[in-house]
Amino acid sequence: MMSDDLMISKTIDFVKEELKGAEGGHDWFHIHRVFKNAQLISKEEKVDLFVVSLGALLHDIADSKFYNGDETVGPKIARDFLESLQVKETVINHVIKIIENISFKGGNIDQKFKSPELDVIQDADRLDAIGAIGVARCFNYGGFKNRALYDPEIRPNLTMTKEEYKSSTAPTLNHFYEKLLLLKDRMNTETGKRLAAQRHKFMEQFLEQFYKEWEGKL
DSSP: OOHHHHHHHHHHHHHHTTTTTTTGSSSHHHHHHHHHHHHHTTTTTTOOHHHHHHHHHHHTOOOOOGTTOTTTHHHHHHHHHHHHOOHHHHHHHHHHHHHOOSSBBBBBBBOOOOOOOHEEEEEEHHHTTTTHHHHOOOOHHHHHHHHHOTTTTTTTTTTHHHHHHHHHOTTTTTTHHTTTTGGGOOSSSSSHHHHHHHHHHHHHHHHHHHHHHHOOOO
């Protein structure tokens, strides 16, 4: 039987290979930051660190936004890989449920599954969506989709359904109001809440500067 450390090492190698050429906000470096964030948060939480590690590494193995909205691709790839390592079925099932329930889905904040491990990984992933890294990722994805930076005539939609959220083509700045600025109040752990508060403040300062520059006031 392979050791947990070796399984994690092989998972890292697998994810690096799978995400070669991925969009910059959803590449290996995003996974690595979430993995590190999850390890940091886990220090203050009672969790199964093996499940947290696998879940963090595989949470974005096939983000549905790059697969025409198909949310089944990621869990299938993850399950096939974990089965090839002969990971225990209970662990595999837990990791799959984490992958299926981690994502922000517009106005829908209900989850069909909860666990301390999911809480940790969800916070780790959300931390990477806010702050300086979050700003960079947001505009990188907007450029990838050829979206406008900002259009004062197009207001943020704060009541989107899951389907509207997934199909939105709104200017990049709207995403701050439709997702990024909402994440601080949706953190699960005390560590996540503390770190999110710092990053949230940075985003508010960024937006203040952005509008001043847009209006030619600076």
